[in-house]
Amino acid sequence: MNEMAPPKTERAAALKGLGTSRKRVEDARFTQGKGNYVDDIKMAGMLFGDFVRSPYAHARVKSIDTEKALAVPGVHAILTAADLEPLGLHWMPTLAGDKQMVLADGKVLFQGQEVAFVVADDRYAAADAVELVVVDYEELPVVVDPFKAQEEDAPVLREDIADQKEGAHGPRRHHNHIFTWEQGDKDATEAVISEADVVAEEMVYYHRTHPCPLETCGCVASMDKVNGKLTVWGTFQAPHAVRTVASLISGIAEHNIRIVSPDIGGGFGNKVGVYPGYICSIVASIVTGVPVKWVEDRMENLMATAFARDYWMKGRISATKDGRITGLWAHVTADHGAFDACADPTKFPAGFFNICTGSYDIPTAYLSVDGVYTNKAPGGVAYRCSFRVTEAAYLIERMIEILAIELDMDAAELRAKNFIKKEQFPYQSALGWEYDSGDYHTAWDKALKAVDYPGLRKQQAERLEAFKRGETRKLMGIGLTHFTEIVGAGPVKNCDILGLGMFDSCEIRIHPTGSAIARLGTISQGQGHATTFAQILATEIGIPADDITLEEGDTDTAPYGLGTYGSRSTPVAGAATAMAGRKIRAKAQMIAAYLLEVHDDDVEWDVDRFAVKGAPERFKTMKDIAFASYNQAIPGIEPGLEAVSYYDPPNMTYPFGAYICVLDIDVDSGEVDIRSFYALDDCGTRINPMIIEGQVHGGLTEALAIAMAQEITYDDLGNMKNATLMDFYLPTSWETPHYTTDHTETPSPHHPIGAKGVGESPNVGGVPCFSNAVHDAFKSFGLKQSHMPHDHWRIWKIAHDLGLHG
Amino acid sequence: MELQDEITISASRDKVYAALNDPEVLKQCIPGCEELIKHSDTELEAKVLLKIGPVKARFSGNVTLDPGNAPDGFSLKGEGNGGVAGFARGGADVELTEQGSQTVLRYTAKADIGGKLAQLGSRLVTSTSRKLASSFFKNFENLMESAEKA
Structure with missing residues (x-):
């Protein structure tokens, strides 16, 4: 006879499972200099x-x-x-x-x-x-400009393929041209735009930058x-x-x-x-x-291993007079450098850039991307974002702002008017994606309320009047962004890299005394997998997260998987972890039933144990079951308690968020003071709120860097001019503002635990938010578009060109 | 990068012109010059030790003179290679004007640099080049004046 079990809530808390702000188990070794990096070998x-x-x-x-x-x-x-x-x-x-x-x-x-x-x-x-x-x-002769590279008499860069008319992604029309990628309906989109009441058109450049990890x-x-x-x-x-x-x-x-x-x-x-x-x-x-x-040393890292972005994006967006968006047309000139070494799923030469309709119900859209060779380093990787998703989010969020100016409508209202509605999910986008779930209006309303949006606009108007009266030299900007990502690549039917399907995996081995080891096909680079995946498992199999070791990265021991990037670990390997856990539980149920001398169907799962239905005092904990699985002869059941799951996701996941930034700009010095930054993220089921908050802080800080000063530039000779951290901006705590984080929770309907991934959301949403805030400060003086990064000099130049220096 | 300056030298224009074409004089005046070989009246080969910011490198290069405008002035072109430190190339137009017993020397120089030099030293290159040019002409001025006195 068992003793009475402690209450469910107490037992659940002891597991430190889903939803627990469990401290990162990795940090003890990292903060004490006991990490084991390549250079330590x-x-x-x-x-x-x-x-x-x-x-x-x-x-x-x-x-x-x-x-x-x-x-x-x-x-x-x-x-x-x-x-x-x-x-x-x-x-x-x-x-x-x-x-x-x-x-x-x-x-x-x-x-x-x-x-x-x-x-x-x-x-x-x-x-x-x-x-x-x-x-x-x-x-x-050197060519570093992707437009000059396409001129007829441009130097031939790739002599090895100069005569090849066909590349990996279709026809090449010039010796420095790599591919053209088209999505959507060209004729229909052009027709819609030509007949529209209002059209906004702009070239938006997302500059070249570099992920610059601390370890090269x-x-x-x-x-x-x-x-x-x-x-x-x-x-x-x-x-x-x-x-x-x-x-x-x-x-x-x-x-x-x-x-x-x-x-x-x-x-x-x-x-x-x-x-x-x-x-x-x-x-x-x-x-x-x-x-x-x-x-590599730092210079080599910045100079030669994969850069990010470098997309020249021309956008046209059309709407009715009352602000209903009718069409989006986009063309991208993608500067890939000397070799096309982009890291995208093979069938997507511009990644998932066709998520560029964003959070909006845009009935008609067309996108084309031209990849071009230049005398610059190869790369084009997804720097803290899913494949080309941050570029896409930047384009649509800038176009929305510019359209709002054309319509003379508040940009928050324009967004709300065009959001995909909750009841429209799963939503089929004009450029080919099926958004899994979302509730944009709820998130947006919560964000606007949290920052007192009408109050901010009033303050801004008052500041503008004071500026015009000569009482201040500071302008106030309010940056809005509502982004939708596409992460978790991906379904093997359309996602592969060099033919390798983008499933992922988890293998679990329960030890006789009831602790466990789990191995995954992914690899943490600081995300805290050892902490969070143990939490998923704790909830699934009722073994405390503290008793589960997580291992990744050794191909001799870990199950096969496609690794960690594009926020795919939680959507894909996290799903595999839950599914492998469920296999463990299924076997544990049979063992428990045998031990309790009842039929399999007569026991039920209860947090960390199986109990006899209707007789909760008769139970076997996972600890009991684990020991029995190895040491007791059970007819028809082989010894041991192990499981492996290879998970091929049925769809990508679509995290989203609503960000609002308020800043003040000194028009004479170009300096920016970030007054506040509010970030609401909806990443579906939240595994570890503390880790989510850490990810959001880190991602926002990288977004701040990219939007405000971080860039890779070349002079006409092809000298890369940002090869050290003196010339390449990495923010420290000194430059980093305070962030306010918030959330809504709209689970993914197809993910076993409803999680969507969050590590990259703050970069995808943060960059347009900071940039929109800068543009917003100058909006009333006629500014429509000024390319990033918005460093002090460039901001000073905006003010100067708008005649604000007298 | 472009540099421009003018200095006044207490010597006749012919003397200034001759000195500017004398490898021995040039070698003494060029900061860090270790070797200067004259292959012909218009072709020189130089080895120069240069330090720009964190980059210190031995540059070897060729200089070609164009005396077409003598003695009112001349122009020169050069290029140097500093191995892993990078490379530099450029040219200068020098104009000599008599002013009594003195000569006014005006120069306009243009230079392109590449490699590590351009990356690490980019914010230092212009100021260093200005310093190098001014110390060249300062040396030249001193040398000419002590020659006049002697």
Whole structure:
């Protein structure tokens, strides 16, 4: 006879399951310097690799002389394209169906491109030798502007494919053109817009920037020639995909490759790509027979591994006189740099940019995207957003503001008038998506009320009058944004990367004493997976989160999955975790029924145990069941308590949010004071409110950086001008404003626990919100569009050009 | 990047012109110049140690003179390669005007830089270049004046 069980609520609280603000289990080691990052890995005899990089943005490589460099004490080998060519590794496939030089093959196409790889005893000897490699370059004309790149007489950048009329995504119409991607109904949209009462048209540029994780990219490659096994520890956001791709490229059997992602110090998309450093380290380890480490320095990271954005977006939006939106037309000139190395699902060369109808019920829409080569670094990754979703959100949220000006209507009212209504979900968008769930009006009303929106507009009007009377030099701006994301890629039927389906996985093993280990196909880069996934599981299987170890990132032990980016971990691997948990529970139910000597259907789940229906005092806890599963002979049930789930999501998830920023601008200095920032996020079921708040704070701060000052720029010679943190803006606590977070909760109908993902929402919504606030401050002086980032100089310039400096 | 300045030198125009074409004089005046070889009247080869911000590099390069306008002035073009530090190229127009026993030297120089030099030193390049140019002409002025006195 069992003792009386403690009350349900008490037992549920002890699990620290769904909805608990459980402290992050990762933080103990991170805050005490006990993390284990790639650069912490040290192996006997390990060598260090370092790149000779091109100072030119476009040049022919006439010769490479390594003689003096090889004479430097401690230098073991220097690889050039000529050494990689016999292995077929001087070029590598990109994630976007293009190919990229591993080491300069006859020419260089961007500043910082990898030319030779020096392998030495340590990074100091390698750096000495790098200086002594003599490369004879012949300069070629440089083009860094994607529009000039498409002119008839523009220099031919990619000589390797100059004659190819067909690319990975259809026809190419110019030697620097990569693809054209079209969605929606062109004729219908153009007809709607030409007949519309009101049309707003604008070119909106989302500038090039960089994810700039604190830890740069790197790896340690170790080829064990005795047993033929290659192990690579690296900063990989998708370790399993790296293993498969490495096997396909190198010809090494997949079971002989082990990829390990140890702790990762931030990824933000930068660590999704495959970089020459990985290939060169692997080859160098095979050549030298010892482990080889390669770790980028900050300049190399900003200069050569994946950038983000660089979208020139032309938008046209039409509406009736009373503000009902009738159509959206958009064309994007996408600057991809020297190689198309975007990290998008293969069938989507511009990612999910076709979410650009946003939160609005726009009946007719058309989108076309042209990808273009320039003499800039390759990349185009999703920097804290799902694939090209932040670009899409920026376009629609700017177009709404500009349309509001044309209509002479309040932008909040215009939004509310056009939101997709709650009863319209699941909603089929004009550009092809099925939005799973949403309740935009409720969120919007809550946000407007929380900030006293009418009161703010009144204050703004008073400030404007005072400004006109010469009593102040500060203008007030109110930034509004209502964004809808598309995350959780994705259903295998339309989402794959290089043919690898974008499902994900979880494998659970319950130990005899009732604790557990769970392994996932994803990899945390700071998101706190070990904390949150244990919480999902705690609720599903009734074992306290504190008793569940989470492991990710080792391809020899973790189940196959496509990794962590695009807010896919919770929607996909989180779903797999719940489903695997349910399999455990199904077996536990049979065991409990046997132990309680009743039929399977006569026991019911009760937080952390199975109890006999109608007799709650007769129960078996998960602890009892776990022990019995291993140690008691149960007829018809095999020993042990394990489960694995591979989850192919039926749809993407669509988190949304309502953000409002209030700021004051000094028109004479261009300085901005962020007075308040209110962020309401609806990410469906909330797993850990504290982690959500942390994610929102972090994402908003990155959004602040991007909107206000962070950029990657090039001069006409192709020099990248933001290669250090002196010239590339990373906000510190000093520049970071206070944020107010809030939420509504609209669960995803197709996700097992209703969760949608949140890590990237604040970046997607934050950037347009900050930018709209800046524009709003100058709206009454006639400003329609001024490109980001809104640094002090550019804001001063807006004021100056509007004649506000007298 | 463009630089412009003028200085007055206490020497005749012919002397100033001749000195500007004398590799020995130039070597003494160019800051950080380690080697200057004259291949012909119009072609020089130089090795210069330069420090701009955090970048210190030995540049080797060629300079071509165009004396078409002698002795009223001349122009020059040059390019240098600093290996991993990057590269620089540019040109200058020098105009010499007699003013009594003195000569007024006006110059306009243009330069493009690339590589690490441009990335790390971009905010320092213009000020450093100005400093280098002014110290060149200061050295030149001093040298000419001490030659006059001697």
